[in-house]
Amino acid sequence: MPVQCDGTTGDGGRRLFVLFANLTYEVDFTQNTTEYTGNVVRHPILGTVTESAPLLCVPAYSITKVDIVHNGSHTLSVTPSLGAQNRTLPSVSPWKLLDAPLKSYNNRIENIQRTRYEGLSLNISGVPVDVEAPMSDALFSQTIPGVTQVSSLLVPENLRSKSRNLSRL
Numbered sequence: 001m002p003v004q005c006d007g008t009t010g011d012g013g014r015r016l017f018v019l020f021a022n023l024t025y026e027v028d029f030t031q032n033t034t035e036y037t038g039n040v041v042r043h044p045i046l047g048t049v050t051e052s053a054p055l056l057c058v059p060a061y062s063i064t065k066v067d068i069v070h071n072g073s074h075t076l077s078v079t080p081s082l083g084a085q086n087r088t089l090p091s092v093s094p095w096k097l098l099d100a101p102l103k104s105y106n107n108r109i110e111n112i113q114r115t116r117y118e119g120l121s122l123n124i125s126g127v128p129v130d131v132e133a134p135m136s137d138a139l140f141s142q143t144i145p146g147v148t149q150v151s152s153l154l155v156p157e158n159l160r161s162k163s164r165n166l167s168r169l
Contacts, residue, residue, distance in 0.1 A: 003056075011095045016059060018163050020135065020153045021052035053159045059094035062086035124150050138162055 005013040025047035033042050065084040069076045088094075123129070124139065127150045131139065139153070139162070152158050 011093055014058070014095060015056050016098065016163075018055040018057070018159060019052060020159050022050045022154065023047050023130075024050055051154050053154045053156045055156065055159050055163060057160075057163065059098045061094050061097055062088060124153075 003015050003017050005015060007013075025045050028044045028046050031044050033044065034040060035042070064086050065081040066078050067081050068078050129139070129150060153162075
């Protein structure tokens with residue numbers, strides 16, 4: 001989720017907030033609420049964050065010349081060229097590259113009820129993980145079934161690594 005630091009304007013004050021958390025929730029059947037017609041009864045969902053790994057970052061990118069070795073049908077290796085310098089394009093800021101996928105998610109945080117009722121979740125090593133769309137894409141593209149453990153996603157360096165890798169896709 002993009003955020004703006006207090007007292008700043010422009011890209012210099014922008015940050016990206018990423019959070020992976022163990023959120024336990026339960027339905028409170030002692031209370032009833034209804035939607036505007038009064039026909040649908042719902043019960044509040046109470047949630048508690050028991051563990052989390054937050055990340056606040058600034059995007060960066062670089063373009064590097066690489067040497068590609070292939071045999072006609074398969075890529076055998078991709079390595080940085082010797083002496084190649086990293087560079088960026090003057091007219092392309094890192095935020096321009098990050099804004100495109102963020103806008104595809106409408107820059108929103110899904111609330112817990114929507115995530116729970118619409119069933120947006122992943123199975124990571126036998127553990128169902130309820131996620132919102134951006135985190136779903138990040139985890140789906142970088143987790144290995146049967147190998148990636150949910151608890152490893154609460155390690156800050158792993159979250160940092162997944163965020164970095166997602167921008168390289």
